[in-house]
Amino acid sequence: MMPDLGKYAEAVLSSYAVSILLIAVLIAVSVRRSNRIKNELQEVEKKVKSNG
Amino acid sequence: MNLNAFWEYANPKKFIQTTDRLLPWFAGLAAVTLVGGLIWGFFFTPEDYRQGSTVKIIYLHVPSALMAINAWLMMLVTSLIWIVRRHHVSALAARAAAPVGMVMTVIALVTGAIWGQPMWGTWWAWDPRLTSFLILFLFYLGYIALWEAIENDDTAADLTSILCLVGSVFALLSRYAVNFWNQGLHQGASLSLDKEENVADVFWYPLLVCMAGFVFLFIALVLMRTRTEIRARRMRALLARERMGA
Amino acid sequence: MIALLLRDIRLAMRAGGGFGLGLSFFLIVVVLVPFGVGPQSALLTVIAPGILWLGALLACLLSLDRILALDWEDGSLDLLATSPLPMEGIVSVKALAHWLTTGLPLVAAAPVLGLLLNLSEAGYKWLIISLFLGTPALSVIGTFGAALTVGLKRGGLLLSLLVLPLYVPTLIFGAEVARRGAEGFDVTTPLLMLAGITCGTIALLPFASAAVLRVNLR
Numbered sequence: 001m002m003p004d005l006g007k008y009a010e011a012v013l014s015s016y017a018v019s020i021l022l023i024a025v026l027i028a029v030s031v032r033r034s035n036r037i038k039n040e041l042q043e044v045e046k047k048v049k050s051n052g
Numbered sequence: 053m054n055l056n057a058f059w060e061y062a063n064p065k066k067f068i069q070t071t072d073r074l075l076p077w078f079a080g081l082a083a084v085t086l087v088g089g090l091i092w093g094f095f096f097t098p099e100d101y102r103q104g105s106t107v108k109i110i111y112l113h114v115p116s117a118l119m120a121i122n123a124w125l126m127m128l129v130t131s132l133i134w135i136v137r138r139h140h141v142s143a144l145a146a147r148a149a150a151p152v153g154m155v156m157t158v159i160a161l162v163t164g165a166i167w168g169q170p171m172w173g174t175w176w177a178w179d180p181r182l183t184s185f186l187i188l189f190l191f192y193l194g195y196i197a198l199w200e201a202i203e204n205d206d207t208a209a210d211l212t213s214i215l216c217l218v219g220s221v222f223a224l225l226s227r228y229a230v231n232f233w234n235q236g237l238h239q240g241a242s243l244s245l246d247k248e249e250n251v252a253d254v255f256w257y258p259l260l261v262c263m264a265g266f267v268f269l270f271i272a273l274v275l276m277r278t279r280t281e282i283r284a285r286r287m288r289a290l291l292a293r294e295r296m297g298a
Numbered sequence: 299m300i301a302l303l304l305r306d307i308r309l310a311m312r313a314g315g316g317f318g319l320g321l322s323f324f325l326i327v328v329v330l331v332p333f334g335v336g337p338q339s340a341l342l343t344v345i346a347p348g349i350l351w352l353g354a355l356l357a358c359l360l361s362l363d364r365i366l367a368l369d370w371e372d373g374s375l376d377l378l379a380t381s382p383l384p385m386e387g388i389v390s391v392k393a394l395a396h397w398l399t400t401g402l403p404l405v406a407a408a409p410v411l412g413l414l415l416n417l418s419e420a421g422y423k424w425l426i427i428s429l430f431l432g433t434p435a436l437s438v439i440g441t442f443g444a445a446l447t448v449g450l451k452r453g454g455l456l457l458s459l460l461v462l463p464l465y466v467p468t469l470i471f472g473a474e475v476a477r478r479g480a481e482g483f484d485v486t487t488p489l490l491m492l493a494g495i496t497c498g499t500i501a502l503l504p505f506a507s508a509a510v511l512r513v514n515l516r
Contacts, residue, residue, distance in 0.1 A: 008106045008170055015166040016094065019112040019159045023269070026155045030273055034280045041283045044290050190463040194456075198446065201456050210513040211446055215460065218442065218506050225467040225495065232488070233470045 064282045067141045071275045078272040086265030093258040109167045111259055115266035116159040120188060123153025123270065127195075128220050131213035141278065143209035144285065146216065147199050148277030152270060154192035161185055180231045187226045191219050205285055299383060299391055306395035309368070320357040320400045321407055327353040328411040339416040346415035347425060347476030353411070354404045354429055355436060355469055361400050362440040363457055365392050366448045366511075375448075379515050385508035393434075393441040393504070401433030417480060424479020428492060432472035435496040438503050439464045445510040468495055 093111035127146040134143040164182055165175045176182070198215055202208035331349050332342060369375040378388050408429050409422050417425065443461035447453030474488040 011166050011170050012105050012108050015109045015112060015163040016090075018162050018166070019116070022155055022159055022162075026152065026273065030277050030280070034276050037280050037283045037287065041287045041290075044287050048290050048294060187463055187466055190459075194460040194463060197456055197459055201447075201450050201453070207449070207513055207516070211510055214506055214510050214513075215446060218503070219464070222464045222467060226463075226470075229467040229470040229491070232491070233474060 063139065064141055064286070068279055068282060071279060075272060075275050075279075078268055078275060082265060082268035082272045085261055086269055089258055089261030089263075089265045093255075093262060097254055097258055106167055106170055107255060109163050110255065111262040113160060113163040113167060114259060115263045116156045116163065117185070118263060119266045119270050120153055120156040120160050120185065122267075123149050123156060124188065124191070124220070124223070126274075127153070127216050131216040134209055134213050135217075140209075140285070141282065143213065144281040145274060145278045146212070147209075148281050149270075149274045150192060150196050150199070152273050152277070154189065154196065156266075156270075157185055157189045157192060161189065178234055180227075180234050183230045183234070184227045187230070188223060191223055195219065205288065299387055302378070302383070302388070303391050303395055306392065307399055310364070310395065310399040320361045321403050323360050324353045324357040324404055324407060325411065327356060328414055331415070342416045343418055343480075346412060346417040347421060347480050348473050349415060350408050350412060350417070350425060351429070351432075351469060351473040351476055354408065354433065355465055357404055358400055358433065358436045358440060359458055359461060359465075361396065362444050362461065363447070363454050365396050365441055365444040367444070367453075370448050375511075376515060379511075385511055386504045389441055389445060389507040389511060390500075390504045393438045393507075396441065397434050397437035401429075401437050405429045405433060420482050421476065421480030424485055425476045428472045428475035428479070428489070431475075431489070431492050431496055432468050435468045435492075435499045436465065438499045438507075439468070442503050442507040442510065445507040445514065448511070449514045468492070471495060 090111055094108055097108065099105050099107060127149050130142045130146040130149070133139055134146070161182070164185070168177060168182075169175050195212060195215060198212050199208055202211060328349060331345075331353075335341060335345070366375065369378070379385065405426060408425055412422060412425060440461055443457050443464070446460060447457045450456065471488045471492040475485050475492055478485045478488065
């Protein structure tokens with residue numbers, strides 16, 4: 001299944017690895033922050049409502 | 053006061069409601085096209101007769117470079133909207149897009165360097181195009197740092213918007229300056245990843261899919277991050293009001 | 299306006315105003331370069347125009363935060379803002395004062411330091427002309443950066459980060475004029491571009507700086 005990359009295998013594989021890693025990190029950070037802020041906001045809103 | 057508060061939340065609220073429906077679609081499209089395009093490019097395209105298998109790097113390099121520039125353009129447009137219309141979502145969208153654009157710039161630079169190593173025999177050449185991207189990276193850094201440094205949301209939005217406008221002009225100037233500065237040195241490079249005429253159809257179609265994938269990925273990420281920024285802003289507003297009341 | 303200019307210059311000249319600071323820094327950079335790259339005079343001749351330009355740019359950068367920070371701290375900036383002077387005028391005067399106290403001395407010092415770096419004889423004329431034309435742009439752009447970061451407590455590092463990318467075109471064309479001049483090539487194109495950048499920034503950037511300052515004073 002793995003295509004024969006010849007003598008440039010390292011270059012091709014490393015660029016895919018680096019790029020996919022960077023994109024994955026970016027997505028992970030965005031999703032985590034999104035969820036965290038969402039939860040925090042819910043808590044704050046609850047608090048504000050209960051306070052009047 | 054009441055009316056102000058209403059406007060503060062009305063538009064962002066609508067934005068969140070709308071994107072609630074849109075976001076899964078864009079995320080799904082991004083996943084499908086990106087994974088599909090990269091698999092197509094990586095496994096099912098032939099080697100180029102001059103570049104060997106390194107031609108496969110273009111499926112990452114070209115789309116990320118494209119989005120690095122488009123992200124800045126988007127920030128420019130949203131900054132202008134903020135300055136003219138004072139539309140909060142707009143400023144926050146610019147803030148949300150900047151880190152995404154910066155990562156795209158990094159990907160373009162890294163893949164370019166990895167590609168250049170076997171092709172030009174060096175990791176880094178002060179090629180005009182590479183240099184411009186490095187400068188673009190610096191602009192992203194400064195822009196993000198300014199957002200982070202200022203506490204007041206509206207002040208930060210105003211200052212970063214103006215920085216974005218001025219920065220765009222200077223980025224464009226730098227592009228020409230760099231071109232002029234290094235003209236003739238690398239013009240003979242017979243292998244350019246970006247020249248469309250060099251790209252045969254076998255490479256072009258998967259490349260198109262990958263570009264679409266990066267575009268959808270960008271849209272999905274920016275939507276999500278904008279929602280996060282809107283919520284963070286609302287949270288800060290609520291906390292501040294509570295503190296004032298207490 | 300003239301009173302403001304004279305006041306700024308007097309303040310800068312006074313001890314602690316940073317008048318000598320930029321010059322000393324320029325001198326130190328130029329002296330340190332041969333330690334870094336070796337004493338071969340042929341090599342120094344080649345890199346002299348670039349080093350001199352870079353040194354001048356960094357020396358300029360060093361004194362940028364003084365353009366507005368002191369006035370911000372003691373509140374005189376608020377007074378200036380409420381005065382009948384337009385904000386655009388104030389930032390222009392500030393930039394001019396910075397150029398007169400930093401840029402102009404650098405231009406004057408550059409030939410002496412060129413001697414240290416074994417600058418070729420044809421280079422002096424173009425080095426001075428390019429610095430003379432280019433340093434005003436550095437001051438104006440720097441004032442914009444200073445206006446952006448004036449409200450921040452630790453704005454110094456951020457200021458450099460914001461301003462340095464904006465300096466790129468000026469540096470490229472300025473150093474290109476000096477380099478081509480030193481090597482005896484035609485300098486028309488970069489010279490015109492450098493002059494264009496300087497005129498453009500002087501004409502347009504004060505509006506951006508003033509807008510930024512208004513936001514910061516809000």
